[in-house]
Amino acid sequence: MTVHAGAAARVRARPRRRLGPAALGVLGVLPALLLIAALIAYPVGYSIWLSLLDKHSFFPAERWVGLDNYVYLLRDTEFWDSLWKGVVYATGTTALQLVAGVVAALVLHQPFVGRTLVRALVLFPYMIPTIVAVIVWRWLLNETYGLVDYLLVAWGLVRQPIVWLGTEHVMTSLIGMSVWQFTPFVVISVLARLQTIPPELYEAARVDGASPWGRFRWITLPQLRAVLFVVILLRSIWMFTKFDTVWLWGEGAGAGREIRTLPVYAYMRTFTYYQAGYGAALAVVMLLMLMAATVAYFRLFWREEEAA
């Protein structure tokens, strides 16, 4: 021990010893990696393990059941129902966000007085907490005192107020409200890309006599390809796994069943029915579906890229 201490002292006496760049690099990334490993990677693995158990959410009792949860899942009509609702919600909201987002980005790309301000304002819905977006829209769409129904009736567009959160319209109103909340993501992504398209391309097209539609179709759209690819991927994944907006929209509305998407169903199984094992199986299936969809989507994009 004393020998080592002496050696250490000698080292210290010399100019400070430095760690190599590789060691420093690993050391610097380590805290971040450990946190991600412990709280994202490990839980994913743990989820798979849990999905093989019959486990109560609160009590420690657990029992190995192998693939029983997955077998049950295949015959669970509520699962298929929630999957279908999740797909409707994800595709509906993603498609509408995409169209609205691209149109809005094209408008905000034009020069006009007050453009900076409008660009900032447009982001509001995306920046505010989901709870605020939900309460303000549930107030606007309230069937008795809400502004929207009042105006619809006053302007003679409908005879009876529409029960937006009732069984019949709750999915429509949820999709509309979600599009309002999440479209700014598409706007900002597309706008950032629009700003990097070289103006010479448009000038050349103008010289060639291309119409505005022609310029959009043959210059803007091809340039936006890559960003739209990423935006569609991210938005559909995030909409498919969206929990808070959907859950809060259905809370106490009486028509929650109509918008019970897969994330909501997985949550309910775990925290309402206390079936942690089954809840985990639902989450694992969700993850597998996302991975499969992502791989298929990439394949498709690459094939089109080669064809183009």
Added chain:
Amino acid sequence: MRRVTRLALYAAALGLAAQAIFPFLWMLSTSLKPPREVLATPPGLVPAAPTLDNFVRLLTETAFITYFRNSVLVAGLTVLLTTLVGAVGAYSLTRFRFPGREAVAKLILATYMFAPILIVVPIYIMARRLGIVNTHTALVLSYTSFSLPFALWLLRAFFQSIPLDLEEAALVDGAGRPRAVAYVVAPLALPGLLATAIFTFTLAWNDYIFTLILIASDELKTLPVGVQDLFAAAVVDWGLVMAAGVLITIPALAFFMAVQRHLVAGWGSGGLKG
């Protein structure tokens, strides 16, 4: 540009601005109305008899202040931890060569798509096992690990854009790495750090699901879950709920406005999630 096109452009811009902020104006308007006016027909945008009564009741009769304090505390700690760990990690990813560096970058991108619902079950059970269920520690750890992949990605892009020469010049001049980082790199990376901070703050401030599953006692709840409880009452007191909405929106908005200019740079590299 032709006049008609111009007119259409301004109409479209106005429409875009209106759809984004009108709901907030309506929320603000309702929050300033006395109960009878809240439910009046026809509803008016400008309150006839504006009052702060809803705000007073919110602050004195509900636990709003407690929720607010909890939210500030949790979001603040998350920002500090994420920015620190993220900055050190991203700096290391761009400045030192080490085996697996590219793999780490790819892993980070993969976790970017991740959503909390996919792991809430194991997170909850892990937190129970560790005995940190119903603590702010559990929340800060969850938010940090969720914002880290993105923070690393964003900061990595920023550090990559800072020329190595500047730093090397400082190192050659005899400044140690800590000083080179503090005086040369940090000021240039400031926009990136701010973008990371606001992204993280927003994620923690807005989160609903982690508080929902991890926090049981009322005095530890953060705003979104606390306000949802107000909203879940048998008869919804809309004036009160809208007042709460206004007060939650203000800090997020103020923070957003303060760093908005720096933010645009962050968005270019994809500074959003949710």
